[in-house]
Amino acid sequence: MGVDRREFLKIAGYAALFGLGGKAAIDILAPGELEASMQGIPLTQGKRWSMVIDMRKCLKQQEAGKDGCKECMIACHREHNVPDWGNPKHAIKWIWQDKYEHVFPEHPNQFIDEGVRHKPFILLCNHCLNPPCVRVCPTQATFKRESDGIVAMDMHRCIGCRFCMAACPYGSRSFNWGDPRKAPKELNPDYPTNRAYPERSMGVVEKCNFCVELVAKGELPACVQACDKIKVHALNFGDLDAPESNVRKLLREHYTIRRKPALGTEPNLFYII
Amino acid sequence: MYDGGKIIIGLIIGIGLFLSPFFYNAGKAAKAPEPELTAMAKEAKVCVAQKSYMRESHFTMLDEWRNTSVRDGERYYTAWDGKKYYKSLQVTCMDCHSNKTKFCDQCHNYVDVDPYCWDCHIVPEEKK
Numbered sequence: 001m002g003v004d005r006r007e008f009l010k011i012a013g014y015a016a017l018f019g020l021g022g023k024a025a026i027d028i029l030a031p032g033e034l035e036a037s038m039q040g041i042p043l044t045q046g047k048r049w050s051m052v053i054d055m056r057k058c059l060k061q062q063e064a065g066k067d068g069c070k071e072c073m074i075a076c077h078r079e080h081n082v083p084d085w086g087n088p089k090h091a092i093k094w095i096w097q098d099k100y101e102h103v104f105p106e107h108p109n110q111f112i113d114e115g116v117r118h119k120p121f122i123l124l125c126n127h128c129l130n131p132p133c134v135r136v137c138p139t140q141a142t143f144k145r146e147s148d149g150i151v152a153m154d155m156h157r158c159i160g161c162r163f164c165m166a167a168c169p170y171g172s173r174s175f176n177w178g179d180p181r182k183a184p185k186e187l188n189p190d191y192p193t194n195r196a197y198p199e200r201s202m203g204v205v206e207k208c209n210f211c212v213e214l215v216a217k218g219e220l221p222a223c224v225q226a227c228d229k230i231k232v233h234a235l236n237f238g239d240l241d242a243p244e245s246n247v248r249k250l251l252r253e254h255y256t257i258r259r260k261p262a263l264g265t266e267p268n269l270f271y272i273i
Numbered sequence: 274m275y276d277g278g279k280i281i282i283g284l285i286i287g288i289g290l291f292l293s294p295f296f297y298n299a300g301k302a303a304k305a306p307e308p309e310l311t312a313m314a315k316e317a318k319v320c321v322a323q324k325s326y327m328r329e330s331h332f333t334m335l336d337e338w339r340n341t342s343v344r345d346g347e348r349y350y351t352a353w354d355g356k357k358y359y360k361s362l363q364v365t366c367m368d369c370h371s372n373k374t375k376f377c378d379q380c381h382n383y384v385d386v387d388p389y390c391w392d393c394h395i396v397p398e399e400k401k
Contacts, residue, residue, distance in 0.1 A: 081395075147346060154343045155393060192395055196364050201392035216348050 043218045046239035048149040049127065049210055050268035051224075052250045058234035059119055072122065072235060073097075075226035078193040079211070083183030092174045094208045095124040095223055103259060116273060122235070124223070125172040125208035126259060126267030127151045133164035133173065142205075149268065150210045160203040169263050173207045176200050240268060306383055309375035317369060321352050332388070335362060363394045371397040 003011070062068040076082065076095045085091060097120040101108075131151045134144050141157035142164055144150070165173045179202040183191065192199055197213065200206050211221035219225070220237055227235040238247035247270075250256075256270040274280070314320075320327050322334065338360040341347045350358045359365050370376045373396050381388065 143344065145346060152343070156339055156343070195395050195397075196361075198363060198393040199395060201389070212346075216346065 043215055043220070046148045046215075047241035048129075048239060048268065049215070050149075050238065050240040050247050050270065051124075052236040052238075052247045052254075052256065052270045052272065053122055054234045054236070054250075054254075054272045055116075055119075055121060056272060057232050058122055059115070061230070061232045061234065062120065068120065069230070069232070071226040071230055072223035075222040076208075079197065079214075079222040080209075081180065081192040081194055081197055081199045083180045083191055084187040085178070085183055086187050090177045092176065092180075092206060093123075093172065094206075095122065097121060098123055104257065106260060106262065107257075121271070123170070123172070124269065125151060125210070126170055126265065126269045127208075127210055129266035129268065130264060132167040132169070132265060136163040136167040138163065142207075145212075148215075150212055150215075151207075152209055152212055153205070153207060155198070155200060155204055155206070158204040160205060162205060164205055169260050169265065170267075173205050175205050176202050178202055303383065306379040308377075308380060309372060311370060311372050311376075313371070314369045319352075319354065320369075321350060321358050321365075323353070335366075335390075338362070362390060367394075367397045372399060373397065374399060 058069070073095050077084075080094060082092050082094055100112075100116045100119050100121055103121045103123060127150055129149065131142075131144055133142050134151060137143075138161060139157045139159055141154050141159070143152060143154065145152055160175065162175055165175060180199045181191075185191075211219075211223075214221060220228070221235075224235045224237045227233060236246055236250055238245040240247055242248065250272065251270060254272045256272050258267045258270055261267070327334075338350065339362075342360040348360055350360050352358060367373070373391075
């Protein structure tokens with residue numbers, strides 16, 4: 001007998017070690033790449049876009065103003081021509097707010113910190129690593145971009161079946177019950193707000209696209225830009241795959257929670273409480 | 274054949290009525306409209322592809338553009354002359370061809386097609 005069981009396991013172990021070490025060694029031995037990772041990854045080259053939301057900063061800013069802070073939501077809706085229907089049942093949600101208790105229902109404490117109790121949390125699509133909406137879409141209108149992990153929508157293909165809305169455990173998808181162009185004029189006086197971005201038609205589902213069109217140009221998502229503009233910096237967008245990225249740094253330094261992690265969807269949005 | 278004369282007269286009248294629109298419109302075929310170019314388009318001289326290709330197959334190109342830019346994230350198109358264009362109907366095409374009624378609609382009406390591009394994509398504002 002040539003190789004006994006013990007010998008085989010040893011070889012397999014060494015092979016696995018070498019395989020793993022090989023990748024790390026290449027990363028270290030390729031100086032250009034290392035430099036790039038030290039300088040921060042250019043926006044168009046992320047492999048797994050994610051967002052870390054610092055709710056402490058966000059809530060502080062919301063409490064500072066009389067009507068709370070709505071900058072990120074206004075910026076997003078302007079960028080993507082999202083109309084206001086005035087009716088919560090017809091609301092188109094790209095980025096929106098809800099109470100802590102509704103956002104994290106798996107933390108049902110009878111007596112909780114006043115700092116978060118009933119407080120409005122910022123919500124947007126989690127761009128899950130394992131998105132259930134993509135799995136159920138019969139036309140592949142919604143898909144996960146392999147290059148950077150953004151869960152995107154191809155509006156040309158959406159047939160409005162709303163399977164994805166049923167599948168998404170976070171309520172991140174909204175159906176167009178009416179033609180956005182017919183949204184009430186008094187609520188949308190300057191609609192369409194961005195003539196470089198399309199609108200949607202009646203009968204399709206839409207959602208946050210992590211500003212695919214801005215990221216492609218090397219810009220930060222509209223909500224993040226808006227938050228940075230007022231110097232709050234509560235929304236942090238970055239590449240989860242790059243160990244030295246801003247988001248990885250925040251995740252190393254703070255305790256963060258995600259929405260409904262037990263479902264196994266692996267959300268890419270993290271909340272610092 | 275009973276009442277043969279009446280049947281034949283009836284048939285002639287019937288067929289005549291059926292064909293009357295053809296006789297009525299004979300020789301009056303609507304001329305195929307010429308797409309009108311804006312000053313900007315005239316100045317540019319070249320489109321993203323040859324004129325003949327654009328005339329016959331612009332929809333094939335638009336279809337390819339929307340698939341590659343939305344699904345594959347390839348947002349730039351390299352034309353035959355090496356020039357790069359941002360793949361966007363609303364931003365690139367309509368920037369030059371901002372006269373939708375005279376450039377797009379005329380022909381689409383003539384050949385009776387109803388593309389749904391404009392259900393979502395915003396039409397440039399035209400001066401009346």
